[in-house]
Amino acid sequence: MSETLGVVVPVYNEERWISGALEALADALGYANLKADVVIVDDGSTDSSPVILDELSGKYGFRVFHRSNQGRFLARKFGLEQLNTDYVLLHDSRVFLQRQSLDFVWNDLKSNEDMSYNGDVVVRTERNAYAGFWAGLTAIGWHRYFRTRKRIRVDIENFEVFPKGTGCFLAPRNLLKSAYENFTSSYSNLKLVSDDTRLIRYIAGETGYFIDPRFVCEYESRDNFRNWIKQVFYRGTTFVDSYLTYSNPVRRFFFVGTGSLVILGLLGKSHPKHLALVALLADGAAGKVSRYCGASTHDALCVSALLPLFGVAFTGGLLRGSWNLLLAKMCRGENEKTD
Incomplete structure (x- = not known):
């Protein structure tokens, strides 16, 4: 294995955030005595990020x-193509690795060669209701991990119920290249x-990956309403591409939930006060469920x-995702007619 x-x-x-994120990365690399x-x-940043990056490049040799x-997607793909190392860490610009994380995972790889690792992401929620919302919501969706935070191996069979994300994901370079080549x-x-x-579903199907609380990072979430709403809108768009185009438990749960909401909406037309009461109770129940699944009181209140x-x-x-799905199907149909 390359060092x-x-x-x-x-x-x-x-x-x-980028200065702090890269400084934390450099510190974790130094603690692990790792060349990188x-x-x-x-x-295509339009703020001062390019200037900051050039300064950090001179400081750390990045x-x-x-x-x-x-x-x-294409930015990561381009970055991957510049590398020749055996292993690659995909690292987001709002991610702050804890100092010991790379030391742990690099040593663990010696007995689990060719495996991949999804970082345990801790959302920084202090004085940030929007971050608290995400922390509380993920506690519900991935409660099997967050209630215990114990090492788990994820494969294609249990993929849908455990955390995944390319914000902090370490894997063999050739496996990542294959995931990109097979990406649809x-x-x-x-x-x-x-x-x-x-991408990670492909890796889960090939070799699986570990989630371990010793490979941990912190995430700095959006902290104002405008950016949070844009993020939610974007995630709704990617959700269609991620889950609604093939059969899986998340899609089944989504359709059942959506159907229930439609029925409630229709019933609520004649009883609007009752519908408002149900909505309030649902908000409160979501917070309660979040707390039960391991979220803090603060995060559960943010969910509600x-x-x-x-x-x-x-x-x-x-x-928007459904519209883009329709447009893509129409384009494929036109191409098939042309062929």
Whole structure:
């Protein structure tokens, strides 16, 4: 196994966080005594991120590439193509590795060669209701892990119920290359594709991956309403591409839930006060469930408070995703006629 770790960091308008994120990465590499080839891909940033990246490149010896904006998926793919290391860490610009994380995972690889590792992501929620919402919501969706936070091996059989994300994901380079080569999307616009779920689903099917609380990082979430709403809208769009185009437990749960909401809406037309009461009770119940699944009281309250706004923005994202799905199908149909 090569003693050099490859790292890919896509960056787009992250002037507030990128310095701290890369300093934490450099500290974790130093603690593990690891050589690294760090590739930072500036995806057409319009703030001061390019200047900051050039300064950090001189300080740490990281390689920086400035490109026009093409989206995170292609930025990561480009970064991966610049590397020749055996292992690659996919690292987001808002992720702060804990100091011992790389030391643990690099030593663990010696007895689990060719395995992949999904980072245990701890959302920084202090004085940030929007971050608290995400922490509370993920506690519900992935409660099997967050209630215990014990090492688990994820494969294609249990993939849907455990955390996954390319924000902090370490894997063999050849496996990541294969995942990109076999990547397919329902969308023609690659800026809207889910580069998390589809890529990692491929890896889960090939070799599986570990989630271990000793490979841990912190995540700095959006901290204002405008950026949070944009993020929710985007996640609604990628949700269609990630889960609604093939049979899986998440899709079945989604359709059952959506059907229930439609029925409640129709019934509520004649009893609007009752519908409002049901909505309030549902918000409260969501917070209770979040707390039961391991979320803090703060995060559970954030779920209850922001769930209605989330529902509106996420639905908008679903509609955009469905429209892009329809457009892609129409384009494929036209191409087939031409052929």
